[in-house]
Amino acid sequence: MKREFERNVRIAIAPICNMNCIYCVGDNRKIGNRRVAAMEDIRNTPLSCGCISTAQLLEMLKIFYKVGFNGISLTGGEPMINDEWDYIIDSAADIGFTRREITTNGLLLGKYCIAHKGLPKLTTIKVSFDTADKDSFNTITGGNNFDTVVNSVRIASKYIENIRANRVMLKDKMDDLGDYLEFCSENGFASANLMELYAYPDENWSVEERNFFISQYVPYQKTYEALVELGVIDESRHRYGHSVQLHNGFKVLATDSTYTIRDAECKSCKVFCQQGKFTVRIATDGTITMCPNFNGNLYSINGIECLENGTLEKKLQPMFESLAYTPEENAFQDFLDRHHIEV
Ligand code: SF4
Numbered sequence: 001m002k003r004e005f006e007r008n009v010r011i012a013i014a015p016i017c018n019m020n021c022i023y024c025v026g027d028n029r030k031i032g033n034r035r036v037a038a039m040e041d042i043r044n045t046p047l048s049c050g051c052i053s054t055a056q057l058l059e060m061l062k063i064f065y066k067v068g069f070n071g072i073s074l075t076g077g078e079p080m081i082n083d084e085w086d087y088i089i090d091s092a093a094d095i096g097f098t099r100r101e102i103t104t105n106g107l108l109l110g111k112y113c114i115a116h117k118g119l120p121k122l123t124t125i126k127v128s129f130d131t132a133d134k135d136s137f138n139t140i141t142g143g144n145n146f147d148t149v150v151n152s153v154r155i156a157s158k159y160i161e162n163i164r165a166n167r168v169m170l171k172d173k174m175d176d177l178g179d180y181l182e183f184c185s186e187n188g189f190a191s192a193n194l195m196e197l198y199a200y201p202d203e204n205w206s207v208e209e210r211n212f213f214i215s216q217y218v219p220y221q222k223t224y225e226a227l228v229e230l231g232v233i234d235e236s237r238h239r240y241g242h243s244v245q246l247h248n249g250f251k252v253l254a255t256d257s258t259y260t261i262r263d264a265e266c267k268s269c270k271v272f273c274q275q276g277k278f279t280v281r282i283a284t285d286g287t288i289t290m291c292p293n294f295n296g297n298l299y300s301i302n303g304i305e306c307l308e309n310g311t312l313e314k315k316l317q318p319m320f321e322s323l324a325y326t327p328e329e330n331a332f333q334d335f336l337d338r339h340h341i342e343v
Helices: 054-067 085-095 109-116 134-141 146-156 171-186 207-216 220-230 303-309 312-325 332-338
Strands: 008-012 071-075 099-104 124-128 163-168 191-195 232-238 241-246 251-255 280-282 287-289
Touching: 008 054, 054 085, 054 280, 054 303, 054 312, 071 085, 085 099, 109 146, 124 146, 134 146, 171 191, 171 207, 171 220, 220 232, 220 241, 220 251, 280 312, 287 303, 287 312, 303 312
Parallel strands: 008 071, 008 280, 071 099, 099 124, 124 163, 163 191, 191 251
Antiparallel strands: 232 241, 241 251, 280 287
């Protein structure tokens, strides 16, 4: 049965970041001895091969739109490092994409709004904002960033309604959930997205990362119980989890790993990730893939090569169809069993 969910293409437009968050592992790519954060930039080639041009990306996006994708999400690295991020958003609007989102750490957002007296045609800004505690925030992000990010959100909220705080739920931090949501609602955020901690148990998964996951993972049910204590007036299902409204009207989205879609290739995948396939991604080298991980089994294509030889539409169509038609399954217990994890 076809599911009527709308689909965003997730596009990494910068292969590096201007923060140094402790949880950001990327693919362990390095410049000198510094690890380069680029968690969602799932390239098939080394960084030294360079990045695709904006013109090439926009040509690819026209074909994504043609096959049925109707939203884009800019990611990275930090997407605002790419000077043309605003041009990409406005061009996506011209192509016809109705949802135009950016996931940013917020460091450059306020500066941009002041310099341009506004924002491009964005529909949602998602800001990685794990805690409202200044010291913890600065520790997590590896710098003195709290005031800049909070000011950025306040400034940007004058120009756009939909700014969402992204927070990864951790067992150790459950106690401050109420204070966190209150801070968000009073400082320019329209909603918060409480995300499950994700594990990618590939060959790079260290013992420390494994132990961290086991000790800190919070399932949606526990998040929901904490939200009920804060006063829930409504809960409904959305694409990756649930949408919950609190008694003060603040909207909270929460991801839920028990809803995933998998291809046959997932069954033999050594990673067997927690998320499964949930959208299509374009990396900064033009790689197009559905795996949320560098070492997964789902096939990836060279977007530029396909664009040049005229096969991109033919290659993308089955990806789009597979998102719409593959049935959901609860593979979370399989994921735990396969990796001998008890949470
Ligand atoms: S093939 Fe990709 S989406 Fe499927 S389980 Fe492996 S990493 Fe995850």
